[in-house]
Amino acid sequence: MVSGESSKLELSLKCPVCGSNLQLIENSTYVILGCPHCKRFTRMTKKYVYKNYIEYEGNYVHLKWTELIKELYIRISGQSYQESDTP
Numbered sequence: 001m002v003s004g005e006s007s008k009l010e011l012s013l014k015c016p017v018c019g020s021n022l023q024l025i026e027n028s029t030y031v032i033l034g035c036p037h038c039k040r041f042t043r044m045t046k047k048y049v050y051k052n053y054i055e056y057e058g059n060y061v062h063l064k065w066t067e068l069i070k071e072l073y074i075r076i077s078g079q080s081y082q083e084s085d086t087p
């Protein structure tokens with residue numbers, strides 16, 4: 001990923017509020033899960049992602065996508081909207 005640029009990925013996960021497809025956005029600092037329709041977003045610092053969702057097996061680096069998305073989805077589904085960088 002080039003620093004300063006952001007990349008966007010449309011997921012098949014639905015927004016808990018309006019049912020639109022959620023988007024996963026990545027920029028140089030954050031990984032963001034958000035709904036483009038109701039403007040509901042939750043984000044995590046990449047530092048946090050690297051620390052908690054990356055496993056190293058020798059030379060192999062494994063990103064635990066499923067767990068990462070699950071955590072973000074739990075946050076976005078929360079009753080009250082909270083923007084937190086740390087749990």
Ligand SMILES: [Zn+2]
Nearest residue numbers: 015018035038
């Ligand atoms: Zn929505």
